[in-house]
Amino acid sequence: MEEETHTDAKIRAENGTGSSPRGPGCSLRHFACEQNLLSRPDGSASFLQGDTSVLAGVYGPAEVKVSKEIFNKATLEVILRPKIGLPGVAEKSRERLIRNTCEAVVLGTLHPRTSITVVLQVVSDAGSLLACCLNAACMALVDAGVPMRALFCGVACALDSDGTLVLDPTSKQEKARAVLTFALDSVERKLLMSSTKGLYSDTELQQCLAAAQAASQHVFRFYRESLQRRYSKS
Amino acid sequence: MAEPASVAAESLAGSRARAARTVLGQVVLPGEELLLPEQEDAEGPGGAVERPLSLNARACSRVRVVCGPGLRRCGDRLLVTKCGRLRHKEPGSGSGGGVYWVDSQQKRYVPVKGDHVIGIVTAKSGDIFKVDVGGSEPASLSYLSFEGATKRNRPNVQVGDLIYGQFVVANKDMEPEMVCIDSCGRANGMGVIGQDGLLFKVTLGLIRKLLAPDCEIIQEVGKLYPLEIVFGMNGRIWVKAKTIQQTLILANILEACEHMTSDQRKQIFSRLAES
Numbered sequence: 339m340e341e342e343t344h345t346d347a348k349i350r351a352e353n354g355t356g357s358s359p360r361g362p363g364c365s366l367r368h369f370a371c372e373q374n375l376l377s378r379p380d381g382s383a384s385f386l387q388g389d390t391s392v393l394a395g396v397y398g399p400a401e402v403k404v405s406k407e408i409f410n411k412a413t414l415e416v417i418l419r420p421k422i423g424l425p426g427v428a429e430k431s432r433e434r435l436i437r438n439t440c441e442a443v444v445l446g447t448l449h450p451r452t453s454i455t456v457v458l459q460v461v462s463d464a465g466s467l468l469a470c471c472l473n474a475a476c477m478a479l480v481d482a483g484v485p486m487r488a489l490f491c492g493v494a495c496a497l498d499s500d501g502t503l504v505l506d507p508t509s510k511q512e513k514a515r516a517v518l519t520f521a522l523d524s525v526e527r528k529l530l531m532s533s534t535k536g537l538y539s540d541t542e543l544q545q546c547l548a549a550a551q552a553a554s555q556h557v558f559r560f561y562r563e564s565l566q567r568r569y570s571k572s
Numbered sequence: 573m574a575e576p577a578s579v580a581a582e583s584l585a586g587s588r589a590r591a592a593r594t595v596l597g598q599v600v601l602p603g604e605e606l607l608l609p610e611q612e613d614a615e616g617p618g619g620a621v622e623r624p625l626s627l628n629a630r631a632c633s634r635v636r637v638v639c640g641p642g643l644r645r646c647g648d649r650l651l652v653t654k655c656g657r658l659r660h661k662e663p664g665s666g667s668g669g670g671v672y673w674v675d676s677q678q679k680r681y682v683p684v685k686g687d688h689v690i691g692i693v694t695a696k697s698g699d700i701f702k703v704d705v706g707g708s709e710p711a712s713l714s715y716l717s718f719e720g721a722t723k724r725n726r727p728n729v730q731v732g733d734l735i736y737g738q739f740v741v742a743n744k745d746m747e748p749e750m751v752c753i754d755s756c757g758r759a760n761g762m763g764v765i766g767q768d769g770l771l772f773k774v775t776l777g778l779i780r781k782l783l784a785p786d787c788e789i790i791q792e793v794g795k796l797y798p799l800e801i802v803f804g805m806n807g808r809i810w811v812k813a814k815t816i817q818q819t820l821i822l823a824n825i826l827e828a829c830e831h832m833t834s835d836q837r838k839q840i841f842s843r844l845a846e847s
Contacts, residue, residue: 380680398680399708445644445653449682450744452708480602483678485644485653488603525603565655566599569677 366506366553371473371564373481379457381482385474387506389464392471394478398454406453411446413453418471421460432468436475439521439531445485454484465508466494468519468533473557480565489524491557493550497538503546505553518546522554524561589649592658592672600658600674606650608637609669635669642674677777681706681806683742688762690771690804691735691750703735706773706806709747713737717751719759727764734765734810736802765802769812770819776807778830789829792841793822 367388376382379395399412406413416437418429440456456475460467472492479486496507496514504511516536523530529547538546589605600606639645642654652658656676663670681689683705691703694710702710713735718727729735741749752762782789783803793799797818802810809826813819821844829837 374677380678399682400680401708448744449708480655482680483654483676485642486602487651487653489601523603524601562599562601565601569599569655569657 366556367508369557369560371477371560373477373564373568379478379482381478381480381484383474383477383481384461385470385477387466387470387473388508389462390466390470391461392467392474393459393461394471394474395457395459396454396475396478396482396484397457398482398484399449399452400455402451402453407451408446410450412444412449414441414444414446415453415455416440416458416475417455418458419460421463432471435468435521435531435533436471439472439490440475440479442530443486443488443490443523444479445487448485463509465510465512466492466506466519468492469494469506472521477561477564480561487525489558489561490521490530491524491554491561492519492521493553493557494519495546495549497536497542497546501542503549505549516542518543518550520547520550522551524554524558527551527554592650592660595658596660597657599656600652601655602653604652605646606643606652606658606672608648608650609635637669638671640671640673642676643672675777677775679775679807681776683707683711683739683748684805685739685742687742687805688736688738688803689750689806690765690802690808690810691737691806692771693729693731693733693735696729696731701729701735703737703750705748705750706808707748711739711748711750713750713752717753718763719753719757729764734771736762736765736804736810738762765810766812769800769810770823771808771810772823772827773807774809774827775830776805778826779803779805779807779809782826782829788834789826789837792837793825796841796844797822 368386370386372384374382375384376395379397381396382394384391384393402413414437416433418433418436419425420429436456436458444454446454456478458471458474460471469492472490476490480489494506495518496504496511497516497518498504499515504514507514507517514536516534516538518532518534518538520529521531522528589607592606592608595606639650642652642656644651644653650672652674654674654676656674659673659675661671683689689705691705691711691713693701694704695702699715701713701715703713705711715721715726715729716723717737721727735752737750737752738754739748739750752759754760754762781787797813799811799813799818799822801812804810811819811822811826813822825840832840
């Protein structure tokens with residue numbers, strides 16, 4: 339029942355744009371992804387980025403309560419459970435960001451009056467949690483066979499007080515001047531969602547976005563390799 | 573792993589649509605666009621190609637291609653919406669350019685018209701039975717849709733019974749409806765499934781594999797024990813053998829078939845045949 343695809347993806351991406359003082363070679367942490375590991379949900383995936391790990395399960399298209407049904411498209415619900423404690427306001431706000439990203443990508447009009455539920459469980463948090471949640475949600479949606487118009491990925495970056503850009507920051511690196519998380523789509527690397535915290539200038543935002551777009555290629559290549567490995571077994 | 577120079581090239585490669593013919597049998601991801609055969613000539617050199625305008629009344633040389641599961645039409649290209657292997661079937665006789673579809677692995681069933689499915693009766697309200705088929709809504713089954721059923725002669729269907737039927741109405745906008753007779757009014761194997769036996773669930777891909785013509789698994793299983801078996805396209809299989817133990821063995825074999833190679837399967841069958 340387990341189809342493991344542990345791909346060693348320690349990647350260095352040189353950022354070619356901009357001239358602000360940044361360290362050369364921003365690197366993403368080691369990725370790993372496992373699909374179809376849970377037996378009850380229609381689709382499930384576990385995504386690891388360094389030490390951050392999120393488990394996602396997707397149920398759908400399934401029955402929906404009459405009060406929540408939408409007449410012309412599917413009702414998308416995201417539930418995010420933290421590792422310890424009860425879900426609070428921060429989880430609710432992340433759920434909404436993930437839901438908006440998924441709604442932009444999932445073809446809900448093919449399944450009106452149904453519900454598609456994404457349940458995310460944080461297994462360990464060592465930085466870039468929102469980006470890891472987005473990646474796990476995308477892999478789980480693909481595993482469940484929900485029709486989508488594109489794939490999406492999440493990339494986080496942190497800006498130091500001296501302007502250094504660090505992609506995929508760890509918890510220690512997240513105590514920086516600003517942390518920006520972007521969700522990008524796979525067709526044209528367009529921006530689907532951005533969530534930022536801290537102080538940064540306009541040019542720095544553009545630089546972070548460009549760095550995230552370059553890094554997202556590696557994430558999409560990793561998706562492609564892990565999905566090809568999964569289908570090559572059958 | 574990635575050279576900086578190739579990063580830029582790959583960004584261009586990712587966004588260019590590929591010809592459907594060249595991708596057959598490969599894994600495609602959601603978001604990819606595929607070109608149909610007659611458009612490749614225009615796209616070849618990468619720009620607008622001047623074609624001589626034909627003045628005689630020749631029929632348009634466009635071929636009609638059917639877009640199967642996992643693909644959507646997007647302008648004059650095909651957009652992939654599910655992950656899986658791209659397949660193509662040549663047209664049987666003349667017309668059209670065949671069917672393209674994506675072979676994906678899924679657990680959740682979406683009702684499709686004409687599919688034969690196994691359902692469980694969950695409610696009886698007036699003249700209609702509500703049948704759970706594993707989709708987003710229960711399907712409705714009228715009591716007159718059984719062979720030989722009339723208003724005086726009602727079929728003997730209770731809540732909890734297993735029904736093998738086919739969909740006559742199944743689209744995204746309406747509640748699915750199923751019947752247990754074919755277009756001639758005969759049951760043709762459909763109706764209430766008998767007593768005993770075991771119902772279990774497998775993935776949709778395994779059902780399609782088992783129902784493909786010349787499937788070795790079914791022939792080998794048939795040689796092991798005498799059995800009755802019903803396959804529902806919604807991922808449900810009902811199996812019945814002489815004893816409970818044999819039924820359970822068959823259920824376990826069919827569930828495990830998905831992950832075994834043919835050699836492992838032959839080993840297991842030979843071991844069972846001996847005992």
